[in-house]
Amino acid sequence: MNPKFQRFGVIDYRIFNADVDGKTKIDHVKDMLQNLVYHQLFPFGRVLMDTWYAVNSFMLYIDSLDRIYYCPLKKNRLVDDTFAKGKDKPIELLEWSTEELEYGKIIKIKGFPAQKKVKLFRVAISTNRTDYVATNDLSQSSTNFVQEVCKIRWRTEDFxxxxxxxxxxxxxxxxxxxxxxxxxxxxxxxxxxLKNLAYQTGQTVYQNKHRFLSNYLIQQLKRPSLPMCLV
Incomplete structure (x- = not known):
């Protein structure tokens, strides 16, 4: 995804078939990221994901690649904002000050190495939905920015x-x-x-597909490529 031009595309993909290769979905994503970093195929600085991929091993792996991640965490994920041993609690039970709502708060996720801290943001998606987004960018201090970053992730759903x-x-x-x-x-x-044509013409992929099918149908009605006769 190129946030400057608001364009996105496919640069790699994997087919999940654990019975053949024994790899989990997390393994496939790690392979694709490693491929990008090792071969320098595509410069990127941030990795976005949904809650399914936001597991400790994958988050720490992205950190080891010197890349920044933004990932929503499930409300029952155990974290600690007091840094006292044995004080882990579900995210939804955390207390938030006015300042923390605006700038985020430093926490430790259960299962992370003791020295690994992340910054957590409480992002209001709608009146009845709130996401808790974690990032390893401890310098990030804007909930509004995090919200805009998370919107980019929805391009995956569009695809x-x-x-x-x-x-x-x-x-x-x-x-x-x-x-x-x-x-x-x-x-x-x-x-x-079709996506490249959509960017070039300013039309959607659906409009381009309809246009191609319509033009083809008109052409075939005028000059059929396969003559037919009825008996």
Whole structure:
């Protein structure tokens, strides 16, 4: 995701198949991050994720790569803001001062090394929803900034919705794993092409797909590529 131009795309992906390779989803994400860092394929400074990936091992791994993470934590995640042994409590039970609501608070997550602290922000998403977002950037002091960063993460949901609705990526009828992988790769390429056209034309991927199908249908009605006759 390029926050300056508000554009996003796919630079890598993995197919989860633990029965074959024995890798968890966390393992796949680590592989992709390591690939980016080792080969310097794409410069990045921040890693965003949802609560499912916000596990201790992955957060510490990102920290070891000298990258910054922003991740929402579940409300029952045990943390400590007093730094007293045995004082861990669920995040939702933390008390927040007016200053901490604006600037965040330093906490320790249960299971983290003793010296590893993170900064926690209480972000109001809506009137009935509040997220607790942790980052290893201890210098961060703006809840509003954290809220804007978290909005970028929703582009992942946009991608999932678009590729399912415009490419039929879930509709593969093949049974062999190789053909299924080829199908997924082809649909990825279709989405990338339509997304690039959307950025160039200022239209959505849905408008571009409809335009292509409409033009093709008109062309075929005028000059059919496959002549047919009725008997």
């Amino acid at each position: 999932h919705r678009e590729i399912k609705q415009i490419t039929g990526i879930e509709s593969c009828q093949c049974r062999k794993a190789r053909f299924q992988r080829n199908h997924i790769a082809c649909e990825m390429l279709v989405w990338i092409r």
